[in-house]
Amino acid sequence: MRWDIFCCVVDNYGDIGVTWRLARQLVAEQGARVRLWVDDLAALARICPQADAGASCQRLDDVEVRHWAPAWQTVEPADVVIEAFACALPADYVAAMSARETPVLWLNLEYLSAESWVEGCHGLPSMQGNGQQKFFFFPGFTAGTGGLLREGGLLAARDGLQGDAEARTGFLASLGIAPAANARLVSLFAYENAALAGWLDALAGDDMATHLLVPEGRILGDLQRWTGQSLEAGQMLQRGALNVQVLPFMQQDQYDALLWCCDLNLVRGEDSFVRAQWAGRPLVWHIYPQQDDAHLEKLDAFMTLYCQGLSSQAEAALRALWHAWNTGEAMAPAWAAWREQAEELASHARAWARRQAVRADLAAALVQFYRNWL
Numbered sequence: 001m002r003w004d005i006f007c008c009v010v011d012n013y014g015d016i017g018v019t020w021r022l023a024r025q026l027v028a029e030q031g032a033r034v035r036l037w038v039d040d041l042a043a044l045a046r047i048c049p050q051a052d053a054g055a056s057c058q059r060l061d062d063v064e065v066r067h068w069a070p071a072w073q074t075v076e077p078a079d080v081v082i083e084a085f086a087c088a089l090p091a092d093y094v095a096a097m098s099a100r101e102t103p104v105l106w107l108n109l110e111y112l113s114a115e116s117w118v119e120g121c122h123g124l125p126s127m128q129g130n131g132q133q134k135f136f137f138f139p140g141f142t143a144g145t146g147g148l149l150r151e152g153g154l155l156a157a158r159d160g161l162q163g164d165a166e167a168r169t170g171f172l173a174s175l176g177i178a179p180a181a182n183a184r185l186v187s188l189f190a191y192e193n194a195a196l197a198g199w200l201d202a203l204a205g206d207d208m209a210t211h212l213l214v215p216e217g218r219i220l221g222d223l224q225r226w227t228g229q230s231l232e233a234g235q236m237l238q239r240g241a242l243n244v245q246v247l248p249f250m251q252q253d254q255y256d257a258l259l260w261c262c263d264l265n266l267v268r269g270e271d272s273f274v275r276a277q278w279a280g281r282p283l284v285w286h287i288y289p290q291q292d293d294a295h296l297e298k299l300d301a302f303m304t305l306y307c308q309g310l311s312s313q314a315e316a317a318l319r320a321l322w323h324a325w326n327t328g329e330a331m332a333p334a335w336a337a338w339r340e341q342a343e344e345l346a347s348h349a350r351a352w353a354r355r356q357a358v359r360a361d362l363a364a365a366l367v368q369f370y371r372n373w374l
Helices: 014-030 041-047 091-099 154-162 165-174 196-204 220-227 252-261 271-278 291-306 312-327 332-340 342-357 362-373
Strands: 002-007 033-038 057-060 063-067 080-084 105-109 125-127 133-137 184-188 210-215 236-239 242-247 264-268 283-286
Touching: 002 014, 014 033, 014 041, 014 063, 014 080, 014 252, 014 271, 014 362, 033 041, 041 063, 080 362, 105 362, 133 362, 154 165, 154 252, 154 271, 165 252, 184 252, 196 210, 196 220, 196 242, 196 332, 210 252, 220 242, 252 271, 264 271, 271 283, 271 342, 283 312, 291 312, 312 332, 312 342, 332 342
Parallel strands: 002 033, 002 080, 033 063, 080 105, 105 133, 184 210, 184 264, 210 242, 264 283
Antiparallel strands: 057 063, 125 133, 236 242
């Protein structure tokens, strides 16, 4: 199987994060030959330091990574072509797909959503102007969708680290992290957020110590305004019960392990959102903001699925915190309510990860879709 995956980097690391994970997994676990076309190789280099942002062609983890330059160079289309998140394929490439003697499976890998209509649209064809069919492929959380990205050894690796205190201490130390023994360990990766200052105030005045880990990203500006000083990777500061540590941007595998080590993970977008779920730890999702608050419907749709099995008190606490975080409302009351339900929410996070792990992963579902299409 030869696959071409096209990625137009829109949200810095979400688009490339998903497609880079998918490309690696298709090669490693499905025996596919994959070309990953990326228009912004600098974004890839942030999550994969081995990448050369100036190379037109390079091989990384057995994936052929190509620079998707404005001036398209003619190539033979692959057996399966994925346009990630509705990016527009080069016109010459589409023409070559149409002219190919053996048909090409053309897939639009859609954004992740828990909305109910997704199941009805997953796998549907759309006739294109040149007579080709393009199929919509939706990742998701239910049996009628394409599932979630999950590498074969991911959960075993997670369990190994979470079950080995010495290994966790060693991994955190490799990143320069040495939390106090009784401190709550929290990771923060988010978009700009008006709710941040109120939450940090609540953490600083809390009766439990918090060690907050902040990888470099868009939330750093809000953090600097709260602290009143410039911050960069490696810096630490303390205010009351809150210890803040800024981390350098890290490789995907490192970030996964960081999520596994934390007691709570605040994540954003799609890639880190899914990885936080596999961590089996409580999370708060900062969904990508859209016009007219359309994103809040998507947020509620996921919470409706995720909250199944929670007590009414724990569900109310989770919904209140997530809504406050995504709307800029006061965080202190919601945080206090969430803390009261923390034990149940931690148990629920593990159960949710187990339930999702029963389903086929996204890479396997894509391969099965191709085989059924043949």
